[in-house]
Amino acid sequence: MIRRLLLSAPLLLALTAHAEDDERWNLHGQFTVVAQRHGSFTSPYEGSNSLKASEGTKTTMDATAYIGVKLWPGGELYLNPEFDRGFGLSDTLGAAGFPSGEAYKVGHHSAYGKLQRAFLRQVFALGEAAGEAQPSAANQLAGTRPADNVTLTVGKFSVVDVFDTNAYAHDPRADFLNWAVIDAGAFDYAADSWGYSQGAAAEWNQGDWSGRLGLFALSREPNSTRLDSSFAQHQWVAEAEHRHQLGGRPGKLRVLVFSSRARMGRYDDAVAAGMPVDTGNVRRMTGKQGWSINAEQELAEHVGAFARYSRNDGRTEAFDFTDINRSLSLGLSVNGAAWAQPGHTLGVALAVNSLSAPAQRYFAAGGLGILIGDGRLNRYASEQIAEAYYAMRLAPGVTAALDLQRLQHPAYNAERGPVTVLGARLHAEF
Template identity: 75%
Template sequence: MIRLTPLAITAALAALATSSHADDGERWSVHAQFTVVAQRHGRFTSPYEGDNSLRADEGTKTTMDATAFLGLRLWQGGEFYVNPELDRGFGLSDTLGAAGFPSGEAYKVGHHSAYGRLQRAFLRETVALGDSAREDVAPAANLLGGSRLVDGLTLTVGKFSVVDVFDTNGTAHDPRSDFLNWSVIDAGAFDYAADSWGYSLGAAAEWRQGDWTARAGVFALSREPNGTRLDASFAQHQGVAELEHRHDIAGRTGTVKLLAFSSRARMGAYDDAVWLGRPADTSVVRRPANKHGFAINAEQALTGGVSAFARYSHNDGRTESFDFTDINQSLSTGVTVKGAAWSRPGHTLGLAIAVNGLSAPAQRYFAAGGLGILVGDGRLARYAREQIAEASYTLPLVSGLSATLDLQRLQHPAYNAERGPVAVIGARLHAEL
């Protein structure tokens, strides 16, 4: 059996290193980023707490990550990237207590001291489809400067994040530079394959032709729900497909994307766990099962430096959430406004809301004391949709360095009408080279 690992990919690329390089772009690149996020919340109504609850009384929590983005052009159309990273810190309540968690910079694995990981190691190959024109590409992280085909087939294989390729959105997608809440930066019900840090092994193909792009990929799920280790055998896997259309309305660009996913793994059904009694536990009823879902993702440039986005996502909600978060339906929308509108170039104001929901089986499971990936208060006597509002303001300090003030309000955290609301204040410092 062939094992798809970063080491195997690196060895294969080394064997191909004698291939010719392209003469029309960077041969190699080095970029880096450093991000610190600090968050705290005020006291809120909390008549009880469970193992996965947002704690009513806790101090400020801080996360830090520093990433190097190293790229090498192997041949014309072939590029290889690696992203070593240092991480440290904890999210609020150890990244627990809200399905739409307040910080996309908080991993599910926290640590008091810095530790290193290789988050990405992947090959990207672009193949022309006919006599395609080329367009200029500015150097960026994991993107060699030079030129690329306007139309063509792009293959990506190795270790990377599913949402590096799928469900992307230029207005709400990057917790290092725009919004922070999990259910704002990604489609909440898209239970994408990932380890506890958000990365997977897999392969994706993108076919771009004119105003359309079609994508498809296969990725390894974790060995067990919310696990730190991936199933490199692909016995537990996920398939993802996405269709994108780009358009122009009165000179303003926009995109609409339709995504579908299907996962195959050992999962516990919520109703099976409830049938066994309290407290409900999906880990004792796991068996091979399928999970399906879809997401609609839109972005539109408006007037005066304003950009809007909206996402809706849904999954079948019969089995436990596997790798992302405990959401079965999610709707999010918002805008960003560039500071030129009030004579502050480089400043950005962002406003967003998200509403997350659980399926009926999931409601019964959490009411019976079940625990999920992020939520589980020990009971759920009064279910209510989780409602989130986020406002952020980003300003440049010096070249390559920005600061952000972020405010969030979580109504019914973890779908519990008996707890909250929670006001979260955060600050972010982000540097990039």
């Protein structure tokens, strides 16, 4: 399949409408394969949501088409049909900071198709500031975009397409893989089991500042394949961004807050209700709030750094992302031009995830979360993750990467692990 994709790349490129001055439509695509395995590790016991102490290599594959059409001045429609196949390690269970951002919470042995994104984008110019030329890319038509603008996005897309972005750690097809590195771990963002939601986002860009506000549908129930399209269960997200220069080097600082309202179970209520301990038995309409700080900074030519800190109130179960109440991640990204290989990238990162006191009591009593639950939690410890990857360009639009992760105390369990995860990724795009 990979060989066929590479051989067909010239034909696919020919299909793309590249009128760089003002593109009326375009077609781009991508194909990614990730394979991961881990060695054996200390595991005196396992629960239904545990990372298995022994298993074979797990592989995921996805192929996406990015179709863009200009409808009217400033108005664009984007559709992203996708085929997916495969499973993450232990069926995407066993670690709050899961090792592969390419592994969905839904796995399948054969390829299946979904329309992952279908959204309308409208850009309104503010003032007479000179426009910025943008190239043809996935979900981006080539043309001139006003530097100061208000952008509205409505439809089906991912919350983290717009919020919590970072130039060095955000794309599992191009940089890091671990969930707690590519996103703010405690940002329990609205999403179905594939990571997408329905909603709307408004973005204001002027000078060195941006402001964003979004309303999104949560799942019908935690970690569901179906969204609550009535928006009875919903999430508000707001983010402020400032672009700056430090020592003549560009950087960005983002501050995000979110507020969710849904039928969620409180950890302490589930424990008080008695055995078996299950938040599903005590769900009621309630709220959940959290925030994050997200920074990226160029340190030197070819070298960039990033850091995120996120936190949520920790009273209720994780709803749509993962079982993290506090998270800190930081790292470096070095472009291979530093050693005469401009198509290469080296990245290193650390992440530390923590649970609130109510969540600790819940998992100690045998409760299960979205991704974790060993059946007990005798000795709690923060989940600590180290990740390094090396990506290299094989041909125009084709990269391969090797990834190494070390998970200390997976699922916050000091009696299990540590786990070493080896990974390989092949990515092609046009």
